[in-house]
Amino acid sequence: MSQDKLTPYILLLPIVAHIVVFWLYPFALNVYISFLYWTGLEPLYKAKFVYLENYRSLLLEDERFWTALRNMAYYALGVPVIIGLGLGLALLLNQRVRGITFFRMSTFAPYITAGVALALIWQAGLYHPFYGLFNEVLRRLGLPPQPWLRSPSQALPAILIHIVWKHLGYIALLFLAGLQQIPQDYYDAASVDGASAWDKFRYVTLPLLRPVILLVLILVTIGALQIFTEPYVMTMGGPADSTLTLVLYMYFMAFMYMNMGKAAAMVNILFAIIFALTILEIKVLRRSGAYWG
Amino acid sequence: MRGFKLLVYALLAIVALAYWFPYAWMVLSSFKTTEEILTLPIRILPRSLYVYNYVFLVTEFPFLNAYINSLVIASLTTILVIFTSTLAGYVLAKLEFKGRDVLFMLVLAMQMIPFFVTIIPNYKLIASLGLLNTYWAVIIPSMVSPFGIFLMRQFMLTIPDDLLDAARVDGCTELEVLFRVVFPLCKPAWIVLGVTTFIASWNDFLWPLLVLRKKEMYTVPLLLNLLGVAAGDPRYYGVLMAGNTLGTIPTLIIGALAFRRIVEGMRFTGLKM
Numbered sequence: 135m136s137q138d139k140l141t142p143y144i145l146l147l148p149i150v151a152h153i154v155v156f157w158l159y160p161f162a163l164n165v166y167i168s169f170l171y172w173t174g175l176e177p178l179y180k181a182k183f184v185y186l187e188n189y190r191s192l193l194l195e196d197e198r199f200w201t202a203l204r205n206m207a208y209y210a211l212g213v214p215v216i217i218g219l220g221l222g223l224a225l226l227l228n229q230r231v232r233g234i235t236f237f238r239m240s241t242f243a244p245y246i247t248a249g250v251a252l253a254l255i256w257q258a259g260l261y262h263p264f265y266g267l268f269n270e271v272l273r274r275l276g277l278p279p280q281p282w283l284r285s286p287s288q289a290l291p292a293i294l295i296h297i298v299w300k301h302l303g304y305i306a307l308l309f310l311a312g313l314q315q316i317p318q319d320y321y322d323a324a325s326v327d328g329a330s331a332w333d334k335f336r337y338v339t340l341p342l343l344r345p346v347i348l349l350v351l352i353l354v355t356i357g358a359l360q361i362f363t364e365p366y367v368m369t370m371g372g373p374a375d376s377t378l379t380l381v382l383y384m385y386f387m388a389f390m391y392m393n394m395g396k397a398a399a400m401v402n403i404l405f406a407i408i409f410a411l412t413i414l415e416i417k418v419l420r421r422s423g424a425y426w427g
Numbered sequence: 428m429r430g431f432k433l434l435v436y437a438l439l440a441i442v443a444l445a446y447w448f449p450y451a452w453m454v455l456s457s458f459k460t461t462e463e464i465l466t467l468p469i470r471i472l473p474r475s476l477y478v479y480n481y482v483f484l485v486t487e488f489p490f491l492n493a494y495i496n497s498l499v500i501a502s503l504t505t506i507l508v509i510f511t512s513t514l515a516g517y518v519l520a521k522l523e524f525k526g527r528d529v530l531f532m533l534v535l536a537m538q539m540i541p542f543f544v545t546i547i548p549n550y551k552l553i554a555s556l557g558l559l560n561t562y563w564a565v566i567i568p569s570m571v572s573p574f575g576i577f578l579m580r581q582f583m584l585t586i587p588d589d590l591l592d593a594a595r596v597d598g599c600t601e602l603e604v605l606f607r608v609v610f611p612l613c614k615p616a617w618i619v620l621g622v623t624t625f626i627a628s629w630n631d632f633l634w635p636l637l638v639l640r641k642k643e644m645y646t647v648p649l650l651l652n653l654l655g656v657a658a659g660d661p662r663y664y665g666v667l668m669a670g671n672t673l674g675t676i677p678t679l680i681i682g683a684l685a686f687r688r689i690v691e692g693m694r695f696t697g698l699k700m
Contacts, residue, residue: 141601142524149515150530152571157537160548167547174551223442229435237439239686240446246682248630250648251671254655255453258667265664267452270469303446311694360543363632367652381543381633388547389637398547405544 168398175392188399199400201375202383205290209358209379212294216354217347220302224309225335238310241303249300253367256296257283261368283369286376293364293377301357305350312346313339348419352412359408380404450675457481457668464664480665481673484654490670492643493650500565500635500646501628507570508624509617515571516579517609521591531580538573542634550637564638565646569628575620581695582616583609619692622685626678647674 168188172181192199227238244252260267261282269279283289316339324334362381365371371378371386380400388397456464457480458473484490519531549568558564586609594608632648639645645653651670658667682689 139524142518142522142527145514145518146530149511149571149576150533152511153533153537155552156549156568156571157540157545160545160552161540163548164544174547178551226435226438226442229439231432231435231439234439235686237443238690239683240443242682242686243446243450243679246626246630246678247675248632248648248651248678250630250632250651250655251675252449254651254658254667255449255671258655258658258664259452259456260449264467265464265469265661267448267469270467273468299445307690308693311690315694356541360541362543366632367655384543384546385633388550394547401544401547405541408541 164398164401167394168402170395170398172394173392174388174394181395184395188396189403192396192399192403198375198378198383199380202378202380205376205378206359206361206380208290209294209297209361210355212298213351213354213358216298216302216305217350219298220305220350221309221343221347223302223306224313227306227310228313238303238307241306243303244300245304249363250367252300253296253364257368261292284373286374289369289373289377293368296368297361297364301354305354308350308353309343309346312343316342344419348416351415351419355411355415356408359404359411453668453671453675457665457672459665461662461665465661477665480669483663483666484669484673488650488654488666488670489642489645490650490673493645493647494673496562496639496644497629497647500562501625503562504566504569504628505621505625507566508572508575509621511571512575512579512620513610513613513617515576516581516583517605519576519580520583521586521588521609534573534576534580538577546634546637553638559638560641560644562644565628565631565635568634569631572620572624575624578620578692578695579613579616582613586612615688615691618685618688619695622681622689623692626682629678650674 167178167181169183169185170178170181171184171187172178223241227234227241258266263269263279263281263284266282268282272279281288282292320338320342321334324338329337360381361379362385365377365379365382366385369377371382381404384397384400384404387393387400455471455473458475458477459480460474460477463470463474463477515534519527519534545568553559553564553568558567590608591604594604599607629646630648631646632652635646635649636652639649642653651667651674654663654667654670657663
């Protein structure tokens, strides 16, 4: 009998050990590293304890850190765009017409394609100033070709468009799953009451979709703040840091400038931002629910 | 009503075009010679089925090697994730013991920790274990998936306890209950978890970039990144597109085959949280 009582613990032990070693311990260790001056080359115990120096220099002296933060705020502009477009696309993909599965799969394709491959297709195939498709189209229309990723003012919006394109289909599928859970009876009842298509969307669809909207909002915000692959592959954060993100800067700081402490501090600041935004979104959307029904 | 349907199809056609033209451009470019690529105005279709980009890809770059590396890493990761998730999911859903809820909360909390938070300490840990430039450097940190445990637990909850008790009454041991009753029912959940894990592992970039530094250990995305740098020289532009084409095919095929199940899985986990 006592052996039976132990069984669950024995079965879970390797998994809990993994969680502790590869998630909880690193999470805590990262906080400790952020108080150190550590190149990562010498053993950890030899690193100098510098208290809050890494945070101070980041927040008060590091212009690139603030540039990265500003860029992240710009990337965050994509959040409402992707939610609005995603909802619209979901309504379109919810139409019961022949072949709809093909169209649903089409928008899903980039989500399951390697981000590196897509970023390279867009960088070399579409955005390239000389042999890219976009400038070829512009030339044929008699319009001036654009520098796209090579211009400090165009690179960030260009990457943002690419990222919205890549993730939109997945977001639409999440909304679609939510739409399909709304019982048809509700729409029928609304029709009987003489509701227009807009009324149905406003007073049936939107309120019932609220949990999904909240979920998507949180997912997209967390994702937007962790962008790395696209600027790394397409621009290396340039030109002139115009596409630098916090995770990319953290990567440079830790693995090129060998300043682990400062990189760890950056990680913690980013985590705090994500945590605060997630809580804020939950609070705001729950409260606005009172008006939605 | 017919007008409405036409409008729907027109919009769907625009959407399909917006989603497929980069892929089409990739495939078309992979069959073009360097002269064709450098000639303005660009011709949309290649003049002939020029296959040397694919030949160069395999002869001048360790592309086949990267393909094998990716296959091994993604397959092993998938098998391990299915194993650990099923085990943990079963224990958390079907066995009664003290601290079960605390452990489940731990799994949920772990889902809240973004991956980048653990990068620096985990990199140092893997390096100090001497695992850099090995398959294990990529596989070990991702062999337990909080999403997978969550998915399998939710799925196990849908299996009635009576079914398991009936098997026990019939004289099955706990292991037999697992193998004869639980596992056969798990197939749909395993497909969802397996496909999503394989695709995520195949496409992963940042972590392999850190721990796989030797070219012969590169996965497909790392090799594509290398090709992207090489394609600054237009002679390698077609080779890059050939690499992108071959590198994106596996996940697209798997994703298409399992599409319905993936969508069901999204409904199952994403919306019931």
